[in-house]
Amino acid sequence: MSGTGRILVVGLGPGPTQWLTPQASDALAMASDLIGYGPYVDRIPLREGQMRHASDNRVEIDRARHALDLAKAGHVVAVVSGGDPGVFAMAAAIFEAVDHGDDADRAVRIDVMPGVSAMQAAAARLGAPLGHDFCAISLSDNLKPWAVIERRLTAASEGDFVIAFYNPASRARPDAIHRAFALLRSLKDGATPVALARAVGRPDERLIVTTLAQVDPSLCDMSTLVLIGSSETRFIERPDGLAPWIYTPRHYGVGR
Ligand SMILES: C[S@@+](CC[C@H](N)C(=O)[O-])C[C@H]1O[C@@H](n2cnc3c(N)ncnc32)[C@H](O)[C@@H]1O
Numbered sequence: 001m002s003g004t005g006r007i008l009v010v011g012l013g014p015g016p017t018q019w020l021t022p023q024a025s026d027a028l029a030m031a032s033d034l035i036g037y038g039p040y041v042d043r044i045p046l047r048e049g050q051m052r053h054a055s056d057n058r059v060e061i062d063r064a065r066h067a068l069d070l071a072k073a074g075h076v077v078a079v080v081s082g083g084d085p086g087v088f089a090m091a092a093a094i095f096e097a098v099d100h101g102d103d104a105d106r107a108v109r110i111d112v113m114p115g116v117s118a119m120q121a122a123a124a125r126l127g128a129p130l131g132h133d134f135c136a137i138s139l140s141d142n143l144k145p146w147a148v149i150e151r152r153l154t155a156a157s158e159g160d161f162v163i164a165f166y167n168p169a170s171r172a173r174p175d176a177i178h179r180a181f182a183l184l185r186s187l188k189d190g191a192t193p194v195a196l197a198r199a200v201g202r203p204d205e206r207l208i209v210t211t212l213a214q215v216d217p218s219l220c221d222m223s224t225l226v227l228i229g230s231s232e233t234r235f236i237e238r239p240d241g242l243a244p245w246i247y248t249p250r251h252y253g254v255g256r
Contacts, residue, residue, distance in 0.1 A: 005071035007108060008078045009094055011085040011115020012040055015201035019116045027113055031078035035067050036090065040080050060090060064097035071108045084117040088138050088166050118225040119164040122197035125207055127236070127245035129195065129227050132252060134162035139169070139176045146176075153180060157187035162233060162248055165226035169217075177217040177226075184228060188212055193229040193246045196220055209235070209243045 008027040013019030028034070031050065034041050038054035046052060055063050067077045081089035091112050098105050123130045135156050141149060156163050163184075168177045190213030198206040198221065208219060212228065220226060232252060235244040 004076070005074040005108065006076055007067050007071045007094060007110045008076070009085045009091045009110065009112040010078050010080045011089070011113060011117075012043060012080055012082055013116040013201070014083055014118045014121040015199070019121060019201055021113065021115065024113045024115060027078055027111075028080075030076060032075045033067075033070050033077045034080060035063055035070075035077055036080035037082075040082050044080065060093035061097060064090065064093040065101075067094065068097055068101060068105050068108055072104055081115070082118075083121075084115040085112060086114070087117045087119075087136070118166065118197075118200060119227075121200045122164075122195065122207075122225040122227060125197060125200055125205075126195050126209065126227065128247040129162055129193070129229060129233060130164075131248040131250050132162065132230065132232060133159075134164060134230075134248075135159075136164040136166060138166045139173075139180055140167040141173065141176060146179075149176075149180070150183060153183050154187065157184060160230045160232075162230045163226075163228040165220075165228070167222070168220040168224050168226050170222050177220045181212070181215060181217045185212055188228075189231065190214075192231070193233050193235055195227045195246055196224050197227065198224045200225065207243060209246060 008031060010024045010027050028044055029047065033051045033053060034044055035053045041052050041054040053066065067079045070077045079090050079094060083089065085091040094110060119136055137152050137156065139149060190211060192212040194210050194212050194215045196208040196219055230248060233246060233248040235246060237244050
């Protein structure tokens with residue numbers, strides 16, 4: 001095994017290059033090999049001598065093993081994810097492969113480079129909805145049973161967290177978001193602010209600011225990040241047809 005091989009786990013941010021960190025950008029330039037889900041790898045301009053290894057979205061562990069094998073053979077491998085690589089993304093797959101691997105896998109140098117997650121980008125567009133305690137839940141039941149999702153939605157509502165949904169809908173799972181909102185409507189006030197932030201930072205960005213009672217779940221797709229307020233989250237109306245701001249105060253019902 002060559003001593004120079006290593007893995008750089010890189011977050012590309014939610015879309016535009018202004019949200020790619022300088023550290024991530026340097027890592028992409030340094031890598032000999034780029035590994036990731038096709039649409040993410042395709043976003044990166046190739047420099048001479050660099051190899052792209054694009055793959056399907058469902059083969060994260062195979063991708064992680066491939067990255068370890070290349071690194072052990074002396075390659076500098078950038079494993080890329082959209083957003084932050086540690087949030088519902090490749091960093092966990094890399095460590096899972098190391099965990100189930102051998103001593104040579106454990107000896108590979110791995111650096112994880114943070115990125116701007118979709119939740120942060122969406123929140124910045126909307127105002128400050130994550131100003132107080134929040135949680136993030138993936139609605140994908142490919143990787144966990146629906147009963148677990150239901151339990152977490154109930155606990156998050158009882159705990160009065162602001163909730164971010166990643167992976168709210170896909171063609172294979174059109175019902176998940178309908179079921180999730182039906183459950184939340186039975187647990188939370190219908191006036192709770194809700195935002196559907198689609199393709200944030202990309203040319204087809206669309207922001208919908210509404211309430212739990214009025215939200216139309218069918219407007220969510222794979223590129224949507226959903227934010228649901230706590231009991232403290234509120235709107236600030238704005239003039240001239242601008243969508244209201246959404247924010248969650250830093251204090252919790254004290255000192256008003
Ligand atoms: C597999 S997760 C990856 C999350 C990513 N690692 C992150 O930190 O943002 C994919 C989900 O992230 C959300 N997402 C990613 N990019 C987005 C964007 N530009 N706008 C809105 N949501 C986005 C969507 O909910 C999408 O289904």
